[in-house]
Amino acid sequence: MLKAVGRDSLARNSALIMASTVGTSGLGYLYWMVAARELPRPAIGTATALISAATVVSMVANLGLGHMFIQRLPETGTAAWSRIVSAGLLLGCSATAFASIAAALVLPRLAGNFAFLDGFTATAALVATAVALTASMLLDYVFVAHRASQGMLWRNLALAAGKVLALAGLTAAGLASASAVVLAWTVPSLVVSAYTLRWSLPRLRPGYRPAVAGLGTELRHVRGSLTGHHLINLAQAGPSALLPVLVTARLGAAENAHFYVAWMTASVLFMVSPAVASALYAERTNAAGATLPRAAAVTLVVIGVPAAVLFVAGGWILGLFSPAYAAAGGLLLKILVLAAIPDAITNLAVAHWRSLGELRRCLWLNVLMATACLTLTWLWLPSFGIEAAGLAWLTGQTLGALLIAVNAGRRRLVRFVFCGFARVFGYAARERVAPRPRRPRGGPRPAAQGRPAPRSRRPSPHSRPRSRSWRVP
Template identity: 75%
Template sequence: MLKTVARDSLARNSALIMASTAGAAGLGYLYWLLAARELAQPSIGTATALISIAAVVSMVSNLGLGHMFIQRLPGAGVGEWSRIVSAGLLLGCGATALVSSAAGLVLPALGGHFAFLRDSSGLVALVVTAVALTASTLLDNVFVAHRASHGMLTRNLALAGGKLVTLAVLTWAGYGGASVVLLAWTLPSVAVTAYTVIASLPRLRPGARLGAAGIGAELRHVQGSLGGHHLINLAQAGPTALLPVLVTARLGPEANGHFYVAWMTASMLFMVSPAVASAFYAERTNAAPAGLPRAAAVVLAVTGPPALLLFFAGDWILGLFSPGFAAEGGVLLRILVLAALPDAITNLVVAHWRSLGQFRRCLRLNLLMATTCLTLTWLWLPGTGIEAAGIAWLVGQSVGAVAVAVSSVRRRGAAAA
């Protein structure tokens, strides 16, 4: 089995991406478990709300540059490679800093649940966290583009481990409050990102030198990324990032704390198909043979056991945080488990269509799912509670899977005729 994975580039890089996400998620699980046991619930709610907002800002403002890296870096010369990566990091992080600053100024005026952003410290924390997330996402895609996902694995394990150790040290020293959670979250991100840029990228592409020269020549490519990859990414990742924000806006930071823990626990399922989809797309851009059935088989083989574990033992897992998390999030977790199958179908199909250059089909499908999920979440939250977000996510993904099936049947019928 291991020899097969080692020989198969798609399986190998899918496994490395999943291992990276799983390792980071596992350490992240310990991170939030420590935070829940050492800090007050309101502090956890505030911190998760700010991190959720930062994730939305990063998603909106990273300009789709990660997928542009996957598309353009393979085969690029040293000079062009340096220019592409430099421009992507500077433009993506710069745009994130601007958008996060604007969000920190606007959101407190829109609702009392965002009052924690009124302080200058809250605004600074939002900007730093959002920029760190954007840099991390873009650097991950540099490794994926070169089918060198072992670098992504090492980087993310160091990042997640650094967060856990920093939080443990701060709480052991007697510090508390939401600021401790945010400091432990962002400081390792900045440190690992700096090390990656200074030490890891030159090893990945010998001779490469990052700098600001030639960024103007990259603007037309960034514009193309905005009109293609970025819109697809926004529609695809929008619900994932926005659901915690909507829960905060409608139910408050404390309810979002319960939602966030269940959502984070279910993420071990939702990480699989995006990982395989990214590896699948990288294979296609590197002109390697990669079939959709093979990618689907990898997803099904990996998601089955954890799905059964979370469905039947989810309450016990959430109870490790506290009985309150199990009581509030148990039903939500089971709903999210059911959504993993249609989510896998749509992720793989979007990667397949993207590799064929069918960007409009990708965008239409993702917009359909995002609109369904976010609209139903907003309408159902006040009356149903945090379970409404899970139900809406399940409905949105199911609608997308049905749309894929209908589209496939129609195209086969047209081809046969």
């Protein structure tokens, strides 16, 4: 089994990406358990709201550079590789910093529950957290682009372990506030990203050097990525990043703490299909033979058992944080587990269309699902509580999966009808053969194009048989 996975590039990189996700999520559980037991729920709610806002800012401002890395890095030389990576990181982190400052100025005026962002300290925390998320995400895509996801695995495991150790140290030192959660979340990410730039990237691509020259030449590619892949990414990842923000704005930070823990638990399932989709896209970019059915089989094998465990024992798992989290988020977790099936269908379909260059179809599907999810969440939250976000997510993903099924059925029907007509008219054309044109009498025989003219029947003198009975005419 392990040898087969090792030989299959798609399965190997999907497994490494998912191992990174599972390991990070497992350490994330430990991180939030420490936070839930050592800090009051309002402090956790405030910290998770700030982290959610930073996630949204990073998602909006990363400019779609990750998929541009997958497209361009595999076939470039060392100098161009260094320029692409350096320019992408610089542009992505700069855009994230500016967007974070704008968000810190706007959010407190739009929603009173985000008043904690008003002030220099909170603004600096939001900027640092968002920039750390952008840098970490872009560095992950560098490893995925080269089908070297083991680097991504070790990097994320070190980052998650650093978060747990930092939070344990800060709480042991007596810092029992939202600042402890934010510091423990952000500082290890910045440290691991700096280590990756200094030591990991030169091992991944020998000869790599940070390069600032040529930044202007990369703006054209960034503009193309912004209008193509980035819009797809925003519509695809937007709802998952905005749901905690909407819960905070409508219900408050305390309810967001209950929602965030259930959402984080279910994210183990939601990260499987994006991992396989990224590996599928990278395989096809590297001209490897990866098929959609094989990617679907990998997703089904990995997602089946965890989904069953979370659906049956999800309440007990939430109870590890505290009984209040299990009581408030048990039903929400079951709804999110059910949504993992259509979510996998839509993610793989988008990766397949993206590899074929059908970006407009990807964009329209993701925009439709995001609009349905966010609109229903905003309308249902006051009436149904945090379960409304799960129901809206399930509705949006199911709508997308149904549209994919209808599109696939329509294409099969069109192909079937076209092949039927082609067979009928093909056989008719074969039975009714056009007559050959008649050659006028006495005229020369036309020579076939590309062939020499026919030779006369009389042989040349040097080819006549040498015999005694031969006479010269």
